[in-house]
Amino acid sequence: MNDRPDPSARTRLIAPATRRGGGRRPVSPPVERASTLLNDDPAAMRDEGHGPVYGIEDLSAARGLRAALADLEGAADAWLVPSGLAAVTVPLTALLRPGDEMLTTDALYGPTRRFLNRHLKPRGVAASFHDPGAAVADILAALTDRTRLLLIESPASLTFELADVPAIAAACRERGVLTVMDNTWAAGLAFRPLAHGVDVSVQAVTKYIAGHSDLLMGSIAVSDPAVGRQISETIEDLGWRVSPDDAWLALRGLRTLPLRYAEQARSSLVVAEWLQTRPEVARVIHPALPGAPGHDLWRRDYTGAASIFGVVMNGGSEAAAHALMSALELFGLGYSWGGFESLITHETGQLAFRRATPALQGELLRLHVGLEDPADLIADLETGLAAWRDAIR
Template sequence: ADNIYGPTRVRVSEGLLARSGVEVTYFDPLESITGLIRPETKVVIFESPGSLTFEMLDVARISTEAKAAGVMVVMDNTWATPLFFQPLEHGVDIVIEAATKYIGGHADVMLGTITVSTAEQFQTVKWTANALGNCPGPDDCYLALRGLRTLSVRLERHQRNANVLARWLRERDEVGRVLYPALPDDPGHELWKRDFKGASGLFGVVLNAYPKKAVAKMLDGMELFAMGASWGGYESLMIPTHPGKNRTATKWRGPGPSLRLHAGLEDPDDLIEDLEKGLARLTKAS
């Protein structure tokens, strides 16, 4: 999908796959893929909601269209985790997740998971992992198992905090849009409500037109929101994003700069106070 995770596009599709002679076509995450599937198409890969812009994909529809053409379906389910969405029940063949994030939950592990739907897929994945020398350390596996014990409790708090922050932010004059499928007015809300059991703590914010220096001033002074890319831990994070930079099948249009926020486990009133001060710096520096 055109809103796939940036490193998947740059490092995997345009790097590893391109060097191996594999051609990649990007598709509009909100449209049918039937017309794009060719005889040589082998795999469709996507995540829902999409990276940075949080569009909801119709997983069942895409899976049905792909299966009709004999194409395998792979989904990145890191945002929802298996507690909030189970892709195999919606037609997906293989599920990948960054266990570094919510499964680990403490920002102290580098790990990923692959969940397959058939014994044949398992043997293929196992052989490839062995051939590439992939071998997670025992300490990493221990930390992931530790994180699983508290995953449901943490996700409940992440979701609650994200809802509080998202609803507060959408009422602010500085904000043009909040990108969070759990909000009733989000374009993907009905799909989310139909298929998902919950929403995680990650969402996007599109500001109104502000200069880059003003956004930098806002970010530099945040006290509880750290600047970091690897979300899913206990702490709140905020980074500037540039959704339109890599799009090829679609065009991203926002009234101004965009941010990605991860609502951690802190007190939501403290997080709102930090955001309020940050937005004041944004306005003052404009």
């Protein structure tokens, strides 16, 4: 398995902390909590040469985080917004006008889909959805004269289908269609959308970058300054910024991202491969597992994998899924992923919103593997599967 992050990324995420210049200082930037910033004289008040004039602009930690994310993404610039969801909704708000159409996968993250239906649609932007496993030619055939933007989420939510991003991005660019990619799964590390021709790379910093399940944030990275201007003006117009404490925590998380990401990927494969051998389990959907949908694309394009995957059970019921989950002691019952802790969810709601609900052999569980010892996680799952068997007996 080719799961090693680009070695230079590990160094590049740390090097700015020890860079010379600026005199004696702490390794980490200070947390500057401010709305008001004071000046020595009236003439200096509007002078941006002295730094930000008001707290809505980025202070030290946010500036450091933005620079590190731009470097990680290979971007001209990167912006911070208050959630991963906002990282998707801002580019759509910035780049689409009434009368435009957009295309995306039917396996889109649920709240993003809700934004398309509840916010964009009444404002004259129509979204259509392609099959999550569609061939590139079929995706391109679904573009119309009015399609302005293609939103890629790869791997897609819950069923983890991969898209052929380089081919899709190149074809869209030829047709003047902008591409935005939700790259949360790769954390900006295992896949770099901008290097593959995508216009806007977004991710939920909330997940692997923050890494400790204690903050919400999103990032938006671009290589074209003209696209960047539309995005930064939209963030400014909406009045969004992130708190200095959150920016500081995310920057701290970023320093250890490559190590956590690689270790969690390794553990997740140990757990996923074990689950594959279990009679209670019909199918494990992990892009880094041979045979998973999109595994060949993953091998070709990715340098690592996330530690979140789907487990399709052999039949069962909601009660059996709940029995399994209740018996677990190490897997927390909670949404989200990318933190240091293992989590499990039972997926029912989001699949129902799809245009075509996938036919699964049984109940769908989603596992996120954290930094615990995978042998202990497997022992925990053994207990869960025993409870599952009792429940379906």
